[in-house]
Amino acid sequence: MLYHVRMDVRLPADLDPGAREEIVAREKEYSRRLQRAGKWPQLWRIAGEYANFSILDVADHDELHAVLSGLPLFPYMDIQVTPLAAHPSKVTG
Numbered sequence: 001m002l003y004h005v006r007m008d009v010r011l012p013a014d015l016d017p018g019a020r021e022e023i024v025a026r027e028k029e030y031s032r033r034l035q036r037a038g039k040w041p042q043l044w045r046i047a048g049e050y051a052n053f054s055i056l057d058v059a060d061h062d063e064l065h066a067v068l069s070g071l072p073l074f075p076y077m078d079i080q081v082t083p084l085a086a087h088p089s090k091v092t093g
């Protein structure tokens with residue numbers, strides 16, 4: 001199943017710079033692992049914001065929740081999820 005996901009990152013302004021660097025590095029590795037596994041096929045920065053639009057390709061709502069709640073930055077994110085269905089007018093092939 002495909003999901004459109006918006007993630008807004010809201011790291012505390014007073015977060016220790018070393019802790020910030022460490023959690024962002026873990027987030028990058030986690031997301032790259034999912035991208036290589038084909039579960040995170042699209043990742044776009046929203047210009048001018050510490051936020052992204054992503055397309056996630058996972059089995060179901062439960063896997064989506066597991067993936068999202070496993071994000072190292074999850075405690076510092078606002079997340080909006082939109083499930084995607086096939087559009088009848090889409091040209092395929």
Ligand SMILES: O=C(O)C[C@H]1C=CC(=O)O1
Nearest residue numbers: 009027028031050051052
């Ligand atoms: O920077 C972000 O948008 C948050 C998050 C999503 C992927 C990643 O590496 O970090």
